[in-house]
Amino acid sequence: MSVSLGEPSRPLRVAIVGSGPSGFYAAEALQKTDLAVQIDVFDRLPTPFGLVRGGVAPDHPKIKNVTRVYEKIASRDGFGFFGNVTIGRDVPIEMLREYYDATILCYGAETDRRLGIPGEDLPGSHTATAFVGWYNGHPDYREHEFDLSAEVAAVVGQGNVAADVARILAKSVDELRATDIAAHALDALAESRVREVHVIGRRGPAQAKFTPPELREFGRLESCVATVEGAIELSPTSAAEVEGSKDLQKNIATLEGYAANDAAGASREVRFRFLESPVAIEGDGRVERLVLERNRLEGDAGRQRAVPTGEHVTLDCGLVFRSIGYRGIALPGVPFDDRWGGIPNTAGRVTDGDTVVPGLYAAGWIKRGPSGVVGTNKPDAVETVRCLLEDLPTLTPCATPDSAPLARHLASRGLRVVSYDDWRRIDAAEIARGTAAGKPREKGTSVDELLGFLDA
Numbered sequence: 001m002s003v004s005l006g007e008p009s010r011p012l013r014v015a016i017v018g019s020g021p022s023g024f025y026a027a028e029a030l031q032k033t034d035l036a037v038q039i040d041v042f043d044r045l046p047t048p049f050g051l052v053r054g055g056v057a058p059d060h061p062k063i064k065n066v067t068r069v070y071e072k073i074a075s076r077d078g079f080g081f082f083g084n085v086t087i088g089r090d091v092p093i094e095m096l097r098e099y100y101d102a103t104i105l106c107y108g109a110e111t112d113r114r115l116g117i118p119g120e121d122l123p124g125s126h127t128a129t130a131f132v133g134w135y136n137g138h139p140d141y142r143e144h145e146f147d148l149s150a151e152v153a154a155v156v157g158q159g160n161v162a163a164d165v166a167r168i169l170a171k172s173v174d175e176l177r178a179t180d181i182a183a184h185a186l187d188a189l190a191e192s193r194v195r196e197v198h199v200i201g202r203r204g205p206a207q208a209k210f211t212p213p214e215l216r217e218f219g220r221l222e223s224c225v226a227t228v229e230g231a232i233e234l235s236p237t238s239a240a241e242v243e244g245s246k247d248l249q250k251n252i253a254t255l256e257g258y259a260a261n262d263a264a265g266a267s268r269e270v271r272f273r274f275l276e277s278p279v280a281i282e283g284d285g286r287v288e289r290l291v292l293e294r295n296r297l298e299g300d301a302g303r304q305r306a307v308p309t310g311e312h313v314t315l316d317c318g319l320v321f322r323s324i325g326y327r328g329i330a331l332p333g334v335p336f337d338d339r340w341g342g343i344p345n346t347a348g349r350v351t352d353g354d355t356v357v358p359g360l361y362a363a364g365w366i367k368r369g370p371s372g373v374v375g376t377n378k379p380d381a382v383e384t385v386r387c388l389l390e391d392l393p394t395l396t397p398c399a400t401p402d403s404a405p406l407a408r409h410l411a412s413r414g415l416r417v418v419s420y421d422d423w424r425r426i427d428a429a430e431i432a433r434g435t436a437a438g439k440p441r442e443k444g445t446s447v448d449e450l451l452g453f454l455d456a
């Protein structure tokens with residue numbers, strides 16, 4: 001007997017791996033169809049929302065309001081949350097196929113690209129991911145230590161994540177106290193001796209990836225002055241790039257303002273540097289200096305690349321933060337493209353060579369790479385779900401259309417699965433703790449601590 005997936009008698013069953021923005025937008029797109037659907041969202045953490053909780057900077061609270069939309073999605077019938085479950089470890093991907101008709105992989109890009117230079121792993125050289133995770137209370141980075149006793153720090157990279165890292169280093173503790181920054185990070189930042197933060201880009205001011213508001217924010221910091229190393233000079237090709245983009249025009253105007261600033265007497269300085277690539281991190285047992293090679297730009301407008309000139313400069317610094325992009329991590333049993341660090345796919349249908357893998361889909365950063373803001377993941381997830389719906393007549397219905405045996409399997413492994421109601425209790429406990437401390441929330445920063453809220 002053939003089965004019609006999506007009928008009230010046999011709802012379409014979809015597993016979503018990852019509860020970041022793309023996972024929630026994929027769930028929402030499925031909810032907007034006329035089909036009967038059961039959506040179970042899995043996350044390796046006991047908490048939902050991915051980088052909205054663990055990436056977005058604590059001093060940008062408005063962006064986190066998007067979780068209200070996710071709350072609504074989670075409140076609808078047919079939505080299940082399996083927090084504290086790592087797909088690929090606790091549940092092999094093949095097992096999901098037994099209980100779900102389709103799986104959408106939305107598990108983000110959680111590791112960093114490497115610079116590939118000597119000294120990259122010296123103490124004092126950190127990834128932006130680790131620093132961001134640490135100040136945001138992500139359990140993976142709770143035990144990470146940041147020695148902030150150096151006066152000079154270098155941030156390598158000129159995107160918004162690099163801007164977040166530089167701004168958190170440059171802000172006074174009073175500017176951060178009333179945010180949801182993790183308590184351990186606030187304590188360490190209160191003792192920070194960092195006075196100068198150099199933000200280094202391999203290309204020029206016209207190619208920096210900051211969005212205009214994020215760059216402008218450096219002009220409004222309480223006790224920090226933003227400056228530029230040297231003058232803002234644009235080649236005719238770069239000037240043409242700026243001419244064609246309102247955002248670039250804004251950024252150049254902002255940087256010209258910073259170039260006119262004088263940091264003398266300021267307690268902190270953020271200095272933007274351009275056309276320099278790190279070639280080595282040096283020091284006796286820990287970071288003492290960053291060796292940079294000067295670059296020039298070559299190529300057509302919009303496609304200019306940095307070409308080394310052979311001229312070197314040295315920046316004495318005790319801290320280096322590498323912020324040059326994220327990569328996804330391969331999941332056992334799922335095709336992976338090691339060149340760009342994501343899942344090969346066509347419009348969200350996972351592919352293995354030239355073949356589409358039936359019933360397997362991807363959305364968000366693991367689908368398209370680590371680019372775009374939270375909202376970018378919505379049309380991206382909608383595109384993926386559209387493919388899934390087109391494929392509906394050809395999907396093989398799963399053998400066991402029921403979530404209960406899977407829940408039993410997890411319990412038999414001693415796993416404490418966090419439901420969405422459990423998360424609401426964790427949420428309430430964090431908010432209560434925060435209220436007592438004059439903050440929007442005081443996060444649990446380890447899995448044990450988060451699960452402990454459920455036993456209180």
Ligand SMILES: Cc1cc2nc3c(=O)[nH]c(=O)nc-3n(C[C@H](O)[C@H](O)[C@H](O)COP(=O)(O)OP(=O)(O)OC[C@H]3O[C@@H](n4cnc5c(N)ncnc54)[C@H](O)[C@@H]3O)c2cc1C
Nearest residue numbers: 018020021022043044050051055087107108364365373374
């Ligand atoms: C530091 C930083 C700051 C940012 N700031 C902003 C900002 O201010 N404004 C803005 O609009 N955008 C910002 N972004 C971009 C935005 O966060 C991303 O576009 C968005 O989070 C990507 O969504 P995603 O769902 O693909 O991945 P993610 O948000 O990374 O979600 C992936 C989820 O998958 C889970 N997961 C991973 N592996 C597994 C597994 N094996 N099993 C189960 N679950 C798993 C993770 O725990 C996570 O919850 C920022 C990004 C970063 C890195």
